[in-house]
Amino acid sequence: MTMATEHQKSLVLVIDDDPSVRNGLTLLFRSVGFETRAFGSAQEFLQSTLPDVPSCLVLDVRLPGQSGLDFQAELVTRIPIIFMTGHGDIPMTVRAMKGGAVDFLAKPFRDQDMLDAVATAIERDRKRRASEKILSDLRALFETLSPRECEVMALVSSGLMNKQIAAELNLAEITVKIHRGRIMKKMHARSVADLVKMAEALGVRRTNQK
Amino acid sequence: MNSKSPSSALPGVPGLVAVFTGLFAIAVFIIDTVTPLDIAVAVLYVVVVLLAAQYFSRRNVLIVALGCMALTLLSYALTHEPEIDEAAGRCLVSIAAIGATTFLALKNQSANVVLSEQARLLDLTHDTVFVRDMNDVITYWNSGAEQLYGWSRYDAIGRVTRQLLKTVFPTPLQEITAELLRTGRWEGELVHTKRDGNTVTVSSRWSLRQDERGQPIGTLETNNDITEGKRSQDALDRAQTELAHINRVVTLGELTASIAHEVNQPLTGIVTSSGACLRLLDHGSLDLTELREALQSIINDAMRASEVVQRIRALSKKTDPQKAALDVSDIISDAIRLLQRELSDHHASVHLELTPTLPQVIGDRIQLQQVMINLVMNGLEAMADVIERPRRIVIRSSQTEPDRVLVEIQDAGRGVEPQNLDRLFNAFFSTKPNGMGMGLSICRSIVQAHGGKIWASSNPDGGTTFRLTLLCAVDAHG
Numbered sequence: 001m002t003m004a005t006e007h008q009k010s011l012v013l014v015i016d017d018d019p020s021v022r023n024g025l026t027l028l029f030r031s032v033g034f035e036t037r038a039f040g041s042a043q044e045f046l047q048s049t050l051p052d053v054p055s056c057l058v059l060d061v062r063l064p065g066q067s068g069l070d071f072q073a074e075l076v077t078r079i080p081i082i083f084m085t086g087h088g089d090i091p092m093t094v095r096a097m098k099g100g101a102v103d104f105l106a107k108p109f110r111d112q113d114m115l116d117a118v119a120t121a122i123e124r125d126r127k128r129r130a131s132e133k134i135l136s137d138l139r140a141l142f143e144t145l146s147p148r149e150c151e152v153m154a155l156v157s158s159g160l161m162n163k164q165i166a167a168e169l170n171l172a173e174i175t176v177k178i179h180r181g182r183i184m185k186k187m188h189a190r191s192v193a194d195l196v197k198m199a200e201a202l203g204v205r206r207t208n209q210k
Numbered sequence: 211m212n213s214k215s216p217s218s219a220l221p222g223v224p225g226l227v228a229v230f231t232g233l234f235a236i237a238v239f240i241i242d243t244v245t246p247l248d249i250a251v252a253v254l255y256v257v258v259v260l261l262a263a264q265y266f267s268r269r270n271v272l273i274v275a276l277g278c279m280a281l282t283l284l285s286y287a288l289t290h291e292p293e294i295d296e297a298a299g300r301c302l303v304s305i306a307a308i309g310a311t312t313f314l315a316l317k318n319q320s321a322n323v324v325l326s327e328q329a330r331l332l333d334l335t336h337d338t339v340f341v342r343d344m345n346d347v348i349t350y351w352n353s354g355a356e357q358l359y360g361w362s363r364y365d366a367i368g369r370v371t372r373q374l375l376k377t378v379f380p381t382p383l384q385e386i387t388a389e390l391l392r393t394g395r396w397e398g399e400l401v402h403t404k405r406d407g408n409t410v411t412v413s414s415r416w417s418l419r420q421d422e423r424g425q426p427i428g429t430l431e432t433n434n435d436i437t438e439g440k441r442s443q444d445a446l447d448r449a450q451t452e453l454a455h456i457n458r459v460v461t462l463g464e465l466t467a468s469i470a471h472e473v474n475q476p477l478t479g480i481v482t483s484s485g486a487c488l489r490l491l492d493h494g495s496l497d498l499t500e501l502r503e504a505l506q507s508i509i510n511d512a513m514r515a516s517e518v519v520q521r522i523r524a525l526s527k528k529t530d531p532q533k534a535a536l537d538v539s540d541i542i543s544d545a546i547r548l549l550q551r552e553l554s555d556h557h558a559s560v561h562l563e564l565t566p567t568l569p570q571v572i573g574d575r576i577q578l579q580q581v582m583i584n585l586v587m588n589g590l591e592a593m594a595d596v597i598e599r600p601r602r603i604v605i606r607s608s609q610t611e612p613d614r615v616l617v618e619i620q621d622a623g624r625g626v627e628p629q630n631l632d633r634l635f636n637a638f639f640s641t642k643p644n645g646m647g648m649g650l651s652i653c654r655s656i657v658q659a660h661g662g663k664i665w666a667s668s669n670p671d672g673g674t675t676f677r678l679t680l681l682c683a684v685d686a687h688g
Contacts, residue, residue, distance in 0.1 A: 018475045020511050024482030027504060031489035062471070062554045084478070108477035111485030 010122045011055035014038040015045050015063065016084070021107075025058060028111055034118065042071045054129055056102065056121035058114070061085040061092055072099045078128065080121035084109070135201060141187050142202055149186070150204070152179040156192065157199035158206040227265045231258050235278060242285040248296070252282040252304030256311045263315030271319070275312035279305050338412070338433040341419070344426055346371045358412075358435060360405030371431075376403040386416075391426065394418045399440075400433070411440045450655050455528045457652045458580050461587065462526055468551035472518045476511035483508050521548070524576055531574035531659070535683035538571055538607050538615050539564045545582035546605075549590075556590045558601035565608050571615050571680040577656045578680070584649040585619045585676050592623025592674065599672075613682050614662070620675040631666050631674075653678075 012034045014025045022038040029036040039045040042063050061083045063071060069092065072081055080102045085092065093104050102124060103117035145153065148169075155165045162180070166173040189195040199205075235258045242251040255278035262274040286301040332339045333353040341350035348371055351363040359366070359375065366374065372383075378401035379386060390396045396416040403409050412433035419428045462469065483504045490496035521544065546553075546560055553560060571578075586603060593601040599622055606618040626634060635654040657664040657678050664678040 018479070020479030020507055020514070021475055021482070023507055024479040024486065024511075027486035027500075028482040028489075031486040031493070062551060107471075107474040108481045111482055111489075114482070 009053055010126070011035045011037060011051060011053050012118055012122075013045065013050070013055055013057045013079075015040075015042060015057065015059040017041060017060070017063065021060075021084075025114070028114065029118065032115055034122075054122050054126040056080045056082060056118055056125055058082045058084065058118065061096065061104075069095050069099065072096065072101070080124050080128075082114070082117045082121055138187075138198055138202055142198075142204070144186050145183060149179055149183050152176060153183050153187075153195065153199060154204050154206045156180060156183070157196045157204060227261055231261045231274070234258055234261070235274075235281065239281045239285055242282070243288055248300075250300040250304050250307075252278075252285065252301065253307050255279075255282065255304065255308050259308060259311045260315055263312075263319050268316055268319065271312065271316060275308055278308050282308070338435075339430070340366070340371075341428050341430050342371050343428045348374070349428060355433075358404070358410065358433070359402065377401070390416055390418050390429065394420075399436070402433075409437075410435055411437045450659070451530060452528070453648070454577060454580060454652050454656060457584070457648055458525050458576075461580070461583055461649075462522065464587070465548060465552060467555065468548055469518070469522055471551045472548065473515050476515040476518075479511040480508050480515075483511075525579070527576075529576070531577055533572055533574060535570040536573055536575055536578065538568055538617060538680065539566070541575065541578045542582055542605055542607070542617070545579050545586065549583065549586055552587070552590060556594065556601060558590055558593060558603060560586065561602055561604045563604060563606040565606075568607055568609055568615050569682040571660075572683045573660045573680060574656075578660070581653045581656050581678070582617075582619075584653050588649055588676075589619060589621030589623060589674075592621050592625075594623075596623060609682075611679075614679045615682060616677060616679050618675055618677050620669060620673060622669075622673040625668050625672055626666065626674050628668065631668065634666050635664065 012025075012029045014022055014029075014036060016022050016025070016038070017040055019040075022040070026036045026038050037048070037050070039048070042059075057075075057079050059071070059081065061069060062085065075081075078100065081096075081100070083092075083096045083101050083104045084107050085104070096104055102121040105113060105117060142150075151169060152165060155168060160168065162173050162176045165171075166176045169176070183189070184195065187195060187198055189198060235255065238251060238254045238258070245251070258278055259271065259275050262271045266274065282301055282304050286297065290297045329350075329352075335352070336354055336357075338355040338358045339350075339352040340348055340355045342348050348366050348369055351361075351366040355366065356362050361374065371377065380398050380400070386396050386398070394417060396414075398414055400412050400414045401409050402412060413436045414434075415432045417430045417432075418426050419430055421427050487496065487501060487504050490500070542562065542564065546562075549560075582605075586605075589603045590601075593603075602622050604618075604620040606616075606620070608616050608618075610616045635650050654664050657680070661681045662679045664676065666674055666676050669675055
């Protein structure tokens with residue numbers, strides 16, 4: 001039941017030039033509650049606007065006119081891809097996996113294998129989206145810091161004590177303390193360790209500042 | 211040599227006849243001279259002349275006739291005074307009778323000589339000549355026929371031809387007879403069985419013989435043994451069929467990826483649709499319309515997979531060409547379907563410009579499909595290292611002549627040197643490093659066997675266009 005509701009918020013995208021493969025997959029994904037959108041070609045896919053929900057792409061490695069692998073390389077969004085092939089060959093598999101494919105299924109595949117692969121891919125996309133969300137939230141918070149606070153945050157996260165920071169920036173120790181308190185508050189950091197992690201995630205470094 | 215000819219069946223006859231004729235002449239002379247009968251005994255010399263004409267040469271017959279006349283005169287001179295009386299009249303009548311008989315006998319003899327000369331000529335030819343009457347009963351049988359079939363003229367004359375020779379006709383006998391009666395001639399290939407049981411293929415020419423009133427009285431049949439030629443032609447045809455088959459099998463080997471795809475696509479549809487149905491049934495959430503649609507698409511997919519398998523089987527089978535009326539568009543799209551994956555692997559596309567209302571062509575589906583596959587594969591290989599322009603193959607069909615359909619296959623490849631355009635179709639000629647040089651040569655032999663032509667020419671903007679023509683099937687009003 002929880003699965004079903006989760007699925008409703010996720011989307012499986014199918015690209016295959018063969019209508020019977022598209023229809024079969026659409027019905028299969030519907031049977032476990034995934035929303036599905038099917039496309040006959042990569043062009044068709046690129047021209048469509050898609051909802052911003054966890055999703056994955058199921059596509060034939062040999063798309064007509066353009067290979068699925070080239071398409072994978074061109075895709076801007078890092079959407080997880082499950083490749084299908086009629087005649088699996090090793091170099092293609094290697095390229096697909098290096099390009100970040102979740103799975104590689106030889107047609108005809110067992111329906112359970114496909115469903116497992118799709119579940120994994122959707123989960124991966126959900127996590128990716130979640131971490132991207134955290135990061136963008138963090139970035140928004142970081143934007144609220146003043147330039148001076150950014151400098152202090154970089155020095156704090158590099159492990160310097162207030163006294164050292166004060167010496168570094170030619171400030172009174174009390175001023176550093178005030179900045180620090182403000183930073184903790186603005187960034188919603190519960191501890192210094194938390195702030196250090198955030199600085200790492202944001203790529204805030206001492207050398208980068210100034 | 212003519213030991214079997216009736217005129218000399220008994221070698222001693224002329225000698226005996228000569229003796230008998232001589233004795234008969236002497237007997238007539240004695241009776242004419244010695245007996246006092248007042249009748250024209252000398253007229254009996256006619257018998258002597260007739261006998262001589264039967265067996266002696268023209269010159270000897272004349273000598274005999276003159277001799278008879280001389281004997282008549284001698285007999286008259288010995289028994290009568292030279293005066294105009296009844297006896298003299300009888301003598302003149304006799305001489306006139308001998309003269310007339312001689313003239314007629316010699317004329318008849320020369321006609322016979324011509325006939326037997328003709329018969330001898332017919333015997334001299336290697337061709338088989340025989341005559342049969344309107345009931346198909348053999349009335350003449352030359353030595354060529356004796357040699358070919360193994361039956362002597364005594365065995366053959368009087369027999370029914372098609373029973374004796376177990377004739378196999380190319381078309382129903384009624385049609386042949388109708389043509390013979392209408393035009394007075396017929397030509398065609400027949401298969402006959404010889405006395406030893408072996409069959410022989412002959413090129414047969416029949417001519418109808420008619421009497422003065424134009425009534426058909428018989429058929430002169432001249433047959434030429436073409437078994438050997440036919441056999442080598444058959445061997446050549448078989449070799450070409452085998453080569454074409456090998457080419458198809460090799461091509462299929464190169465197309466395994468495409469074929470696997472063609473089969474696996476519908477199988478994927480079947481597996482996913484059935485899996486989906488099972489899951490929906492388990493949930494109890496499958497409505498009947500949806501189930502029906504899913505089952506229908508499963509059936510369609512299964513049929514599609516089996517069609518692919520059949521098509522592959524047909525291509526890999528070794529069969530003699532079977533001519534039928536075919537749609538060029540069907541042949542082209544069947545071939546393209548097998549090449550779909552090959553095209554995408556080569557990052558190439560096929561653009562079809564087919565004229566929809568073309569007449570059907572006559573041909574073997576498999577072989578023509580093979581020609582299209584070979585030509586498209588050839589185009590793909592020609593474009594393998596082209597990067598500056600789209601790798602596009604254009605296939606066009608049109609009708610340029612009333613009885614021919616033209617198919618063009620144009621590639622955007624590197625092109626062919628002008629001096630190589632004609633050599634492309636030679637066996638073992640290839641401009642490709644690993645080409646066998648068989649594909650185009652097989653295309654040509656197939657197209658030619660279909661009564662068509664194939665040729666290549668360079669495109670003004672690069673690449674090569676192959677053109678081939680195929681004969682249209684004759685329709686009901688054509």
